[in-house]
Amino acid sequence: MFVILLFASTLSQGLAIVSYGDSFITAFPENVGYFYPFTSRSLRVTALHQDTSFTIFYNYTTITKSNLQRGSTTTMSFPKTAEVHELNYSTNSIRITSTKNVVVHSLSHSDTGPIQEKNIQTTVIQPITNLGTNYLIPPLNHSGLIQTFGGSPAPFPFKRYSSFKLIIINAEDTENTITLVWNVSACVQEEKFKIPSYQLIQIQANDSILMVKSSHKVAVILTHPCLENTVCKCNMIVNQILPVRFQGQNFVVPYIPGITQSRLLMTSNVKSASLSHNNVQLKPSPSGFLSLSDQTKSQYVNASVGVSLRLISPGLFIELIPENMFAACYVLQFYSDIRYALVIAETSSKNNVHTQRDHITSAQWTEITGTKYSSTIISLTESQTFIWHSSSKIAVYILENSGTAVYGGPAIPISDQPDEFGCVVIPGQFEVGNDRLSWAESLAHCTSFHKQLACPTTEDIQMDLANAVNTTKDEEAWIGLRRSLMTTDWYWQRHTPSTTSLPSSDFFHWADGQPLDQWKGLCASLSLDRVDAFKWKSAKCCEKKRPVCYKRPIVLNVLTPGVTENFSQGLI
Structure with missing residues (x-):
């Protein structure tokens, strides 16, 4: 109803x-x-x-x-x-x-x-x-x-x-020329007016308004x-x-428990734009709404061109996060006592989702058919929190309950760079040292500056390192990878909040013919030459090479409510 x-x-x-x-x-x-x-x-x-x-x-x-x-x-x-x-x-x-x-x-x-x-x-x-x-x-x-x-x-x-x-708000300290594009009786018309610095205008809107254009930046609120x-x-x-x-072309339409009917509303500047599910084109209703046949699970839809997509239902008006805008960390702000987060993550790494400092361990994940993603809904107790992923990008929606209806929307993305240390607000930094040292001396050198030997444990981190170094030097530098004398397995030596050494991941970037026999090299270095694609080699730990140090990122630890003040007390 x-x-x-x-x-x-x-x-x-x-x-x-x-x-x-x-x-x-x-x-x-x-x-x-x-x-x-x-x-x-x-x-x-x-x-x-x-x-x-x-x-x-x-x-x-x-x-x-x-x-x-x-x-x-x-x-x-x-x-x-x-x-x-x-x-x-x-x-x-x-x-x-x-x-x-x-x-x-x-x-x-x-x-x-x-x-x-x-x-x-x-x-x-x-x-x-x-x-x-x-x-x-x-x-x-x-x-x-x-x-x-x-x-x-x-x-x-x-x-x-x-x-x-x-509501159209002039976001700049200059006069702004606004152009409204209307569709009146199948005829496109334009209306122009000006807005002074930092002022706004509110106008009636209906389905005949196609576009707002401006000479300078504006904020637009429906x-x-x-x-x-x-x-x-x-x-x-x-x-x-x-x-x-x-805009985006690929979307995961989230299933929200308690919602028995919903529609999709697509917006595009391409008249022929279409939306498909399982290679079947969705047909719009006379009011322009699109329907999915099964509304009891999250589903993947594709647009023929870039579009924005909104999920509309009694109690809901959600702009969906396109796949190209998934992020690594989201801040969540709640106002009711019944608080949930809907998380969409890659199935292969769904166990690497965290809320603040803790892994999400008790979540019940559901795979999204035909995709690499799974989704889950978790209950939260804090009025402010953040959710992050250590190795891939995710989508996070807020859900609240008024007592009679569920409502929600996308959480606040604050980082698009996954990191094992947490929700990044200042990215980590790689730096190649000037002095040539042994592997052990390199480890001590980095530690003395509150850094660690670089540990490219994933392909993304390896790419970040390569982009940061980006040299053509015909030499090698130490990274934080070495062999165990007990098992001969490769492991990462590094300092984290919980441990000093962690097993190696499945990712390696060895050069051809590498690594050598264990007795010919117990430590690992990488080429500083981008022509060699910064490939890794095994080497004797006593050899002298420059260290690649890594300064850990600055991350959020916890969100804390602050003071509440009345702005009106300062009004003149």
Whole structure:
């Protein structure tokens, strides 16, 4: 029944390759109605580095918060007047700048009534680096959406509540020329106007708007303050649209328990774009929605060209993560007490998924037919956490429960580089030493500088090392691989938080004819010549070679709630 959509909360989380930065701009869309007094608005700012400061600019007032530590969060509350409820221009944009990278999360909700009737909406604020000048608008028709899920249009007293809206925010300190591209009676038309520095405009939106183009970067938010029905329940929708460059062709459509009906909505600037499942092209409904025949499991779909894809259901409005935008680490921010994460990982390495410092050991994984992926849903207790993979990229969605419905969206990606040490905020660094030393001396040399001998245990790490060294020197350098005198097996000698030596993985990069007999070489070096593809050789440990040291990355350890402050106290 469509009534579920009307009072179930909707969540639309982050989606870009990384969603951190040092400059953001956003706005609070109208929640429920401008006449409804009991709503709250807040921003969560989470620091990724030590000694971070940030400043919020709103309504000619600035507030600065200093000395945030890595993983700590500050929540800033805003007054009702911060909401954008009028159509037309507004100065209600909110800018955030920081001295180091942060992530920013937004919450809007009503404060009265039982939880299942509260109007809750959260979204990740994309950094300005992720914004663009070309946006495709999903063809959402208000009445078509209602009818798709078995409802009937309610008698709306105001036109403003009978359609979606677009908030377009000028992200730069210069006048911005905006071009709206419309499809009117099968004829493409353009409408141009200008937005002053850092200001915004809100306009009515429907399935006739095709594209937003701009002369400078803008943020574009699709919103509906209150999808109503005859029993006066309503549901807020917010989706920060991503620029065209973030499209993809391959998607895993996640199965979400408790969702009995869902549709896909595809957006593309190619008129002939199509979506297929198991080599069968999906046919759109008159309202443009696409259906999967089996909605009881996660499934893999392919687009003929780059598209954006949204999963829509009563209580859900999720922009799906394309396969080319899977990441290695995600931050998860929750607002309810019933918290889940849906994780999609490669089946061969699904046991390398972690939440904060711990392996996910008790998860029940389900293979996704016809793919290399499996999916699982895990229950979480923390209101803030992160999930990461040590060797490959994954997709992570947040799921929450209002008591009567499940809602969710993509988590916040903050690193696309898998690493065995954790959720990376500053990548590790390789460095070739100047002095020629024995293998043991090289190990001691690296350790003395709080580093370790390089250990390229996977093909990705080997490629990172090769890209970092990138020389044509006709010589060799030591890496942290040697043979055991007891078993003659090769193993990695390194310093990690839990151990000093670990067995070798299945990955090796030996040169032809290598390794030599154990008595001719117990230690391993690599060529510093890219012509030789940085291949490995066995060598006598007493030989003098330059060490390749590795400085471990800076990683998140834990996310900690910080202070909650009221921004309105600083308003003039």
